[in-house]
Amino acid sequence: MLILAIDTSAVASAALVSDDALEGVVASFSTEDTRSHAEVLAPGIEDLLASAGVTGRDIDAIVTGVGPGPFTGLRSGIATARTLAFVWDKPLYGLMSLDAVALEVAESTEAAAEFLVVTDARRKEVYWARYSLADGQLPQLEDGPHVSFAADLPDLPAYGAGAGLYSDVLRADAGFSNEQPDALYLGQFALARLASGKQLLDSTPLYLRESDAQVPGPRKRAL
Amino acid sequence: MNSSQPLVLGIESSCDETGVGIVRGTTLLTNTVSSSMDEHVRFGGVIPEIASRAHLDAFVPTLRQALADADVTLADVDAIAVTSGPGLAGALMVGVCAAKALAVATGKPLYAINHLVAHVGVGLLDVNPDGGAAAGAAVGLGHAGRLPENLGALLVSGGHTEILKINSITSDVRLLGSTIDDAAGEAYDKVARILGLGYPGGPAIDKLARTGNPKAIRFPRGLSQPKYMGTAEEPGKHRYDWSFSGLKTAVARCVEQFEARGEEVPVADVAAAFQEAVVDVITSKAVLACREHGIKDVLLGGGVAANSRLRELTGQRCSSAGIRLHVPPLELCTDNGAMVAALGAQLVMAGIGPSGIRFAPDSSMPVTAVSLPA
Numbered sequence: 001m002l003i004l005a006i007d008t009s010a011v012a013s014a015a016l017v018s019d020d021a022l023e024g025v026v027a028s029f030s031t032e033d034t035r036s037h038a039e040v041l042a043p044g045i046e047d048l049l050a051s052a053g054v055t056g057r058d059i060d061a062i063v064t065g066v067g068p069g070p071f072t073g074l075r076s077g078i079a080t081a082r083t084l085a086f087v088w089d090k091p092l093y094g095l096m097s098l099d100a101v102a103l104e105v106a107e108s109t110e111a112a113a114e115f116l117v118v119t120d121a122r123r124k125e126v127y128w129a130r131y132s133l134a135d136g137q138l139p140q141l142e143d144g145p146h147v148s149f150a151a152d153l154p155d156l157p158a159y160g161a162g163a164g165l166y167s168d169v170l171r172a173d174a175g176f177s178n179e180q181p182d183a184l185y186l187g188q189f190a191l192a193r194l195a196s197g198k199q200l201l202d203s204t205p206l207y208l209r210e211s212d213a214q215v216p217g218p219r220k221r222a223l
Numbered sequence: 224m225n226s227s228q229p230l231v232l233g234i235e236s237s238c239d240e241t242g243v244g245i246v247r248g249t250t251l252l253t254n255t256v257s258s259s260m261d262e263h264v265r266f267g268g269v270i271p272e273i274a275s276r277a278h279l280d281a282f283v284p285t286l287r288q289a290l291a292d293a294d295v296t297l298a299d300v301d302a303i304a305v306t307s308g309p310g311l312a313g314a315l316m317v318g319v320c321a322a323k324a325l326a327v328a329t330g331k332p333l334y335a336i337n338h339l340v341a342h343v344g345v346g347l348l349d350v351n352p353d354g355g356a357a358a359g360a361a362v363g364l365g366h367a368g369r370l371p372e373n374l375g376a377l378l379v380s381g382g383h384t385e386i387l388k389i390n391s392i393t394s395d396v397r398l399l400g401s402t403i404d405d406a407a408g409e410a411y412d413k414v415a416r417i418l419g420l421g422y423p424g425g426p427a428i429d430k431l432a433r434t435g436n437p438k439a440i441r442f443p444r445g446l447s448q449p450k451y452m453g454t455a456e457e458p459g460k461h462r463y464d465w466s467f468s469g470l471k472t473a474v475a476r477c478v479e480q481f482e483a484r485g486e487e488v489p490v491a492d493v494a495a496a497f498q499e500a501v502v503d504v505i506t507s508k509a510v511l512a513c514r515e516h517g518i519k520d521v522l523l524g525g526g527v528a529a530n531s532r533l534r535e536l537t538g539q540r541c542s543s544a545g546i547r548l549h550v551p552p553l554e555l556c557t558d559n560g561a562m563v564a565a566l567g568a569q570l571v572m573a574g575i576g577p578s579g580i581r582f583a584p585d586s587s588m589p590v591t592a593v594s595l596p597a
């Protein structure tokens with residue numbers, strides 16, 4: 001099974017993963033920066049397909065990270081994934097973006113049995129979720145995702161760029177303090193879940209915050 | 224690619240309409256629009272984040288509907304065009320990302336198009352003047368796919384207010400004047416809120432104004448003092464520009480004065496006088512710009528083209544100045560994908576190259592950029 005995975009919840013990334021390939025990875029790319037998704041994502045995917053010698057016809061499913069993440073960036077990936085799935089007529093699945101970091105943590109040797117994944121939500125807040133880990137299993141989402149002030153999080157080892165950003169109040173793991181959700185791990189997570197017959201999400205974005213729109217109050221006096 | 228009668232799919236998402244239009248050359252095949260206007264009603268104006276969320280959910284269904292309506296497949300399409308600006312940044316982003324994905328998935332060339340110039344491009348479509356809402360509209364601006372020489376465009380909507388000179392629709396468009404603050408449609412929305420008339424403000428004020436006396440109150444015409452206007456030989460800085468924020472404040476002050484005196488606010492008169500101030504200053508400056516730039520044909524575009532008083536006064540003043548006025552059918556005046564497709568088709572037919580998929584949307588894209596180069 002060949003999956004094209006896309007995530008733009010923080011940086012922009014995409015990956016081709018397959019249960020036939022070594023370590024599951026056919027090809028992948030990710031950017032450093034969190035603000036130029038609209039420019040880099042489509043060319044990145046085009047190069048990815050070309051370098052792997054793959055066309056839309058060869059892909060079995062598309063997986064998109066559904067956040068949480070800054071809204072405009074998050075929508076870039078979901079809009080891309082939905083459109084590709086429509087044109088190629090392929091099934092489209094969503095995965096919670098923090099799962100990508102959780103899988104990366106689970107694959108490291110010193111993973112704790114219970115931990116947090118934390119990313120930057122801007123406005124002095126973080127997106128976070130709590131996971132548990134049993135031997136040889138995929139990380140299990142126990143709570144979240146939420147958006148909160150870092151100081152209000154449970155006292156557990158914390159992984160991800162959001163933990164690094166607030167290492168003064170979180171038990172940030174130094175090895176993961178710049179880590180962002182990456183489509184590579186998201187794709188692997190999706191493959192593993194599908195192989196074990198588990199459900200994935202649909203592509204509905206997890207905004208976690210309202211649109212900030214204010215219903216206008218009484219008219220302000222001009223005099 | 225068929226470059227004499229190209230099949231072009233256009234995508235629009237610069238404000239609150241998700242539009243997908245398909246044209247073949249200058250023939251309109253479909254104009255499919257999904258609007259999030261209803262979701263903005265309780266806020267009294269377009270909320271960018273709400274519009275962006277709605278674009279994301281509306282895009283694929285609108286695309287699917289457009290392809291079905293036009294009875295074409297993506298394989299038939301020669302090129303894709305998308306609004307890359309100007310407009311709301313987050314809203315543009317959704318259409319641009321979707322359009323790029325469409326280009327990647329189909330291998331079709333992609334054109335990044337200027338929204339304002341696309342409002343003019345719609346005038347080139349051969350539209351049946353007897354069709355539905357188009358009844359009575361002056362169309363047929365483009366004869367044999369060519370626009371008249373000395374063409375101007377007056378664009379009035381909730382997002383923009385401009386007067387353009389079109390030397391070549393594919394390569395040479397100039398901005399003669401624009402609003403320096405609120406768009407005219409935005410002023411309508413704000414004044415409708417002051418008068419308790421609901422959203423969108425344009426139709427509500429237009430309707431009520433018909434029962435009021437436009438001369439009952441004299442509201443200011445922004446940027447019309449000599450220091451801004453100058454003369455034809457030595458034009459002032461804002462000779463063809465508009466400003467509507469002072470007008471909105473004047474209306475608020477007027478309403479408060481009635482209330483302070485314990486008098487009932489003559490809502491219909493205020494609406495009529497406000498509308499007259501907007502329409503008077505828009506049309507007088509637009510016609511002045513046309514006269515001083517040798518413009519002989521003017522296309523009216525944007526959602527406020529639906530306003531009865533704007534159409535009436537623009538028509539009167541244009542005809543006294545010897546200028547022909549062209550008003551496309553209303554559904555092509557408001558934001559839509561057909562106008563993007565129409566301009567895209569013009570670019571293909573003119574042999575202009577596509578933009579590729581590396582461009583960024585530009586919320587303040589100037590009209591001098593008709594499309595983005597690769």
Ligand SMILES: [Zn+2]
Pocket residue numbers: 338342380382383525557558
């Ligand atoms: Zn417009």
